[in-house]
Amino acid sequence: MKWLIVLLVILQNTLADRVLVLGETAAIKDTHSVYLNSITARGHELTIRAADDANLALFKHGELIFEHLIVLAPGVQVFGGSLSSSEISKFVDAGGNVLVAAGSNIGDAIRELAVENGFEFDAPGTAVIDHHNYDTSLDSGDHTTLVINKNQLINAQLIVGDASKLKPVLFRGIGLVAGRQNRLALSIIKGTTTSYSFDPKAQRVTNPVIAGTRTLLVGGLQARNNARIVFTGSADLFSNAFFGAKVNSANPSVQDKNAQSGNAALADAITKWVLKENGVIRVKKVNHHLVGETQPPPQEYTITDDVVYTIEIEELKNGKWVPFQGKDVQLEFVRIDPFVRTVLQNKNGVLTANFKLPDVYGVFKFLVDYRRVGYTHLYDVQQMSVRPLWHTQYERFIRSAYPYYASSFSMMIGLVLFSIVYLYHKEDRTTGVATKKSEDKKKQ
Incomplete structure (x- = not known):
């Protein structure tokens, strides 16, 4: 019996997602303990190392050692071991997910990693400043301890959670922008119209490089292989101090005074999305046949046939695969260009469409290409030939x-x-x- 229990424990640890957490020092275990414990409580296996550890590696014998990487080391200049910006990019190409938290003391390693993935942080020593939306009790007078409101969040519940229930969030750190060529960039949290990025110790502000809503506090992207990356300018966003802080915004329009910050809820939502606990969908089964039949797909169809197409889609929620409830999935019947485009009717995860084939023969594809913010890219293709009528199938009198x-x-x-x-x-x-x-x- 004891051997069975040991075997189950080993199997559970083997199946758990492995997460590498990098900090500047071992103190991260204390300053960010609540955040790290919440990840462990959800079944992930954490390995916490210093960012300049000489034994760091993401690959072994060409295979991934970890599924996810969290960097909470804003000031690191050079990663240790085999880690580098190019190595982390290879990690992303292999399907790994990355969460990076920076700060005003940002080092070259984090800046290079951001540029490698289509983002750019402001210069070291700068911070995001907002003279209208700062915390009156926690700010030191330079208005860099910002209070984030709901309207600054991206409209995607899968990434930031339910914004209507989210309390004001505290932010203190550096700003970033998305590259103009980065078409996959997501503005997860934007600055307000009165925010800008500059050196808070400067006597005079002249032509800030980043200002207004162009300023990103948290940015991210989902790569074409569904790997996810998030960059935030504040490591304090995930700290115990901000998790337990009371928020007092200088903006009189903010109603929640002396309320518990929403940092814990926001950090959990973003981390769940990065670690693919949310927003993951997959195809379970696909079938198509003639109307009135239930047999497997025929070898070919005839023009103007009435066809039924069915696809079953599942979504990962709380570690379990459940039927996907989306109502906006479309089917295209394509031969170079779509001849038919229709919305699939969803009945508890089983999506169906009935339509008549066009009066054109050739090689066609049943194509489902589902792209929505927050969800993994769903792509399924079923190829099928459509032939003309036999001579015995034509009408006698037209x-x-x-x-x-x-x-x-x-x-x-x-x-x-x-x-x-x-x-x-x-x-x-x-x-x-x-x-x-x-x-x-x-x-x-």
């Missing part, structure tokens, strides 16, 4: 050919009438010739 039928019958009727008339005139001509010969004989 309505559009009725004029031609009429002309054919009219020609036949005309031929009969012409034949009758012609024969009748031939008899008169013979009679007339015979009479003329008899008259000539009498004259002789």
Whole structure:
């Protein structure tokens, strides 16, 4: 019995997602303990190391050692071991997920990693400043301890949770921007119109590089292989101090005074999305057949056939696969260009569509290409040939050919009438010739 328990424990640890957490020092276990314990409580296996540890590695014998990477080391200049910005990019290409938290003391390692993934942090020593939305009790006078409101969050519940229930969030750190060529960038938390990034110790502010809503406090992206990356300018956002702090915004429009901060809820929501606990969907089963049949897909269809297409989609929620309830999944019937595009009807995760095939033959595809913010990219293709009708399948009488039928019958009727008339005139001509010969004989 004891051996069975040990075996189950080993199996559970093997199946758990492995997360590498990098901090500047071992003190991260104390300053961010609540955040790290919440990740462990959800079944992840954490390995906490210093960012400059000489034994750091993400691959071993070409295989991933960890599924996820969390960097809480804003000031690291060079990663230890085999880690580098290019190595982490390879990690992302292999399907790994990354969460990076920076700060005003940002080092070169974090800046290079951000540039490698289409983001750019402001210069070291700068911070996001907002003279209208700062915390009156926690701020040191430079207005860099900001209070984030609901309208600054991205409209995606899968990433930031339920914004309507979220309390004001505290932020203190550096700003970043998304590159113009980064089409996959997500503005998870934006600055307000009165925010800007500059050195808070400067005597005079002149032409800040980042200002207004262009300023990103938290940015992210989902790569084309569904790997997820999040960059935030504040490591304090995940700290115990901000988790337990009371928020007092200088903005009079904020109603929640001396309320518990929403940092814990927001950090959990963002981390769940990065670690793929939320927003993961997959195809369970696909089938298509003629209307009235339940057999597997035929070898080919005929033009204008009535077809039923069915796809079953599942969503990962709380560690279990449940039926996907989305109502906006579309099906395309494609031959170079879509000939049919229709919305699938969802009944508890079973999505169906009934439609008539076009009067065009060739090689077609049943295509489902579902892209929504927060969800993994769902792509499924089923190829099928569509042939023309056999000669025995055509209609005997085609309505559009009725004029031609009429002309054919009219020609036949005309031929009969012409034949009758012609024969009748031939008899008169013979009679007339015979009479003329008899008259000539009498004259002789």
